[in-house]
Amino acid sequence: xxxxxxxxxxxxxxxxxxxxxxxxxxxxxxxxxxxxxxxxxxxxxxxxxxxxxxxxxxxxxxxxxxxxxxxxxxxxxxxxxxxxxxxxxxxxxxxxxxxxxxxxxxxxxxxxxxxxxxxxxxxxxxxxxxxxxxxxxxxxxxxxxxxxxxxxxxxxxxxxxxxxxxxxxxxxxxxxxxxxxxxxxxxxxxxxxxxxxxxxxxxxxxxxxxxxxxxxxxxxxxxxxxxxxxxxxxxxxxxxxxxxxxxxxxxxxxxxxxxxxxxxxxxxxxxxxxxxxxxxxxxxxxxx
Amino acid sequence: xxxxxxxxxxxxxxxxxxxxxxxxxxxxxxxxxxxxxxxxxxxxxxxxxxxxxxxxxxxxxxxxxxxxxxxxxxxxxxxxxxxxxxxxxxxxxxxxxxxxxxxxxxxxxxxxxxxxxxxxxxxxxxxxxxxxxxxxxxxxxxxxxxxxxxxxxxxxxxxxxxxxxxxxxxxxxxxxxxxxxxxxxxxxxxxxxxxxxxxxxxxxxxxxxxxxxxxxxxxxxxxxxxxxxxxxxxxxxxxxxxxxxxxxxxxxxxxxxxxxxxxxxxxxxxxxxxx
Numbered sequence: 052x053x054x055x056x057x058x059x060x061x062x063x064x065x066x067x068x069x070x071x072x073x074x075x076x077x078x079x080x081x082x083x084x085x086x087x088x089x090x091x092x093x094x095x096x097x098x099x100x101x102x103x104x105x106x107x108x109x110x111x112x113x114x115x116x117x118x119x120x121x122x123x124x125x126x127x128x129x130x131x132x133x134x135x136x137x138x139x140x141x142x143x144x145x146x147x148x149x150x151x152x153x154x155x156x157x158x159x160x161x162x163x164x165x166x167x168x169x170x171x172x173x174x175x176x177x178x179x180x181x182x183x184x185x186x187x188x189x190x191x192x193x194x195x196x197x198x199x200x201x202x203x204x205x206x207x208x209x210x211x212x213x214x215x216x217x218x219x220x221x222x223x224x225x226x227x228x229x230x231x232x233x234x235x236x237x238x239x240x241x242x243x244x245x246x247x248x249x250x251x252x253x254x255x256x257x258x259x260x261x262x263x264x265x266x267x268x269x270x271x272x273x274x275x276x277x278x279x280x281x282x283x284x285x286x287x288x289x290x291x292x293x294x295x296x297x298x299x300x301x302x303x304x305x306x307x308x309x310x311x312x313x314x315x316x317x318x319x320x321x322x323x324x325x326x327x328x329x330x331x332x333x334x335x336x337x338x339x
Numbered sequence: 340x341x342x343x344x345x346x347x348x349x350x351x352x353x354x355x356x357x358x359x360x361x362x363x364x365x366x367x368x369x370x371x372x373x374x375x376x377x378x379x380x381x382x383x384x385x386x387x388x389x390x391x392x393x394x395x396x397x398x399x400x401x402x403x404x405x406x407x408x409x410x411x412x413x414x415x416x417x418x419x420x421x422x423x424x425x426x427x428x429x430x431x432x433x434x435x436x437x438x439x440x441x442x443x444x445x446x447x448x449x450x451x452x453x454x455x456x457x458x459x460x461x462x463x464x465x466x467x468x469x470x471x472x473x474x475x476x477x478x479x480x481x482x483x484x485x486x487x488x489x490x491x492x493x494x495x496x497x498x499x500x501x502x503x504x505x506x507x508x509x510x511x512x513x514x515x516x517x518x519x520x521x522x523x524x525x526x527x528x529x530x531x532x533x534x535x536x537x538x539x540x541x542x543x544x545x546x547x548x549x550x551x552x553x554x555x556x557x558x559x560x561x562x563x564x565x566x567x568x569x570x571x572x573x574x575x576x577x578x579x580x581x582x583x584x585x586x587x588x589x590x591x592x593x594x595x596x597x598x599x600x601x602x603x604x605x606x607x608x609x610x611x612x613x614x
Contacts, residue, residue: 080607080608081607123608126440126608126610126611129440129444130443130444130605131440131443131444131605131610131611132605132606132608132610133602133605133606151446151448154444154445154446155446157444158444159440159441159444161440163437165436165437165438165440165441166436166437166438167360167363167364167436167438168436169364169367169368170360170363170364170367174360174363177356177359178356178359178360178363179441179445180356181352181353181355181356181357181359182353182356182442182445182446182447183349183353183445183446184348184349184350184352184353184446185352186352211367227441
């Protein structure tokens with residue numbers, strides 16, 4: 052078996068099980084309660100008993116305001132948080148009891164590109180790939196190929212990350228995710244702050260991940276058009292609760308709305324612009 | 340069996356990745372490292388000049404021997420500082436750069452992750468400590484005709500296992516307190532050295548501190564290295580076995596403490612860039 056095939060074969064999940072299965076998942080954080088006294092503490096649910104299932108190869112978009120719990124959901128599924136109730140399984144593996152098995156299957160792209168800024172794109176990718184067991188002789192071949200596929204000029208791969216534009220950095224982030232061949236890709240506002248062209252390139256990448264790599268994608272976003280264009284189903288997450296999860300057309304039909312924004316407003320009673328209007332929401336933004 | 344071998348191979352590649360990253364970063368910050376080296380040399384000179392100072396103020400001492408004794412203390416202090424610094428920065432640097440979430444969601448065991456930092460810290464620390472020793476020894480024109488440098492190096496390497504285990508315990512601090520955790524690592528380093536006879540024999544310590552010195556690996560490292568360099572002594576089993584025992588205990592204990600800290604961070608949402 053070749054080394055590349057060997058690396059990729061480690062984490063091939065069964066086709067029979069659901070890609071993601073979340074049941075009554077709950078995550079709370081303890082925060083200061085200024086109103087109740089100097090030393091008072093209160094528990095706030097960032098994720099409040101949500102349930103959903105994703106089939107293999109499906110793309111689900113989760114819409115929600117800042118502080119709605121989108122990032123908490125992504126971090127729970129990434130094994131970066133421990134839950135307070137319910138369960139979450141990725142390709143049959145319990146996220147909290149079998150984190151190592153889940154980690155082999157998952158990768159993510161978040162709003163922040165997050166790299167060692169003095170290191171070059173190539174060095175950052177070599178470093179990230181080692182954690183997934185990819186040896187230098189594999190990454191020396193794969194990294195230029197993958198950078199080229201995400202539209203990153205390969206001759207710039209030796210430049211420090213701090214010299215690259217935000218759009219370029221996000222392409223390297225996509226390459227990092229692609230490099231480890233994840234079967235579940237978690238995208239946490241991957242196009243926020245990008246110019247229209249870079250945004251389009253990220254969206255093309257998401258299409259490619261589904262078409263060529265059979266990846267299942269959970270996309271958390273603010274961008275309603277992006278969600279409608281990319282996702283098979285759209286979920287609305289509001290104050291930690293998943294209000295519904297269905298195809299965009301069904302969502303609009305349910306509320307008699309012409310646009311997804313109208314449907315979002317009808318479902319939550321708020322618009323995207325209303326965010327952090329209440330104290331409770333401001334507090335949510337701190338941890339969700 | 341084959342799966343276990345493959346998993347171990349992947350884990351070792353991950354360990355190599357941490358070493359590789361530290362090589363990249365050291366190359367990028369090389370002039371800063373030179374500046375810190377100058378600071379370390381100046382700091383060590385300040386300590387080592389004390390021997391000449393005592394003589395100048397009327398004290399009766401063997402200046403050459405005392406100078407070498409202080410120099411060994413200064414070099415071991417600097418070496419331990421590098422080990423602790425690299426291990427503590429395993430978390431602190433990743434948080435600062437924002438890569439912490441990507442690293443902690445990767446399928447790499449924490450032993451290998453921290454091990455990578457430890458291996459690099461030992462290699463880098465040895466280079467820095469050797470340079471420091473040579474520069475200061477040349478500055479004072481120290482003559483060490485009987486010195487057993489190989490024995491001293493072997494003892495420092497054996498002690499490094501224990502230093503690494505204790506370093507893992509301090510590496511967890513930035514996970515618990517993103518703002519002040521890294522600085523608390525220096526407190527650990529200082530506590531370890533004050534009881535280990537870094538610039539004086541442990542016999543001058545109060546009884547309770549002298550007792551604590553028996554569980555500090557730096558005590559045996561300093562004693563053995565001084566005997567090797569000052570008297571040309573070989574590696575004494577009396578120095579080696581405590582280092583082996585402390586090393587065998589401190590690494591599992593360090594990993595266990597780190598795992599508790601990681602669990603705490605995952606429970607309270609501290610495993611992220613902003614803390």
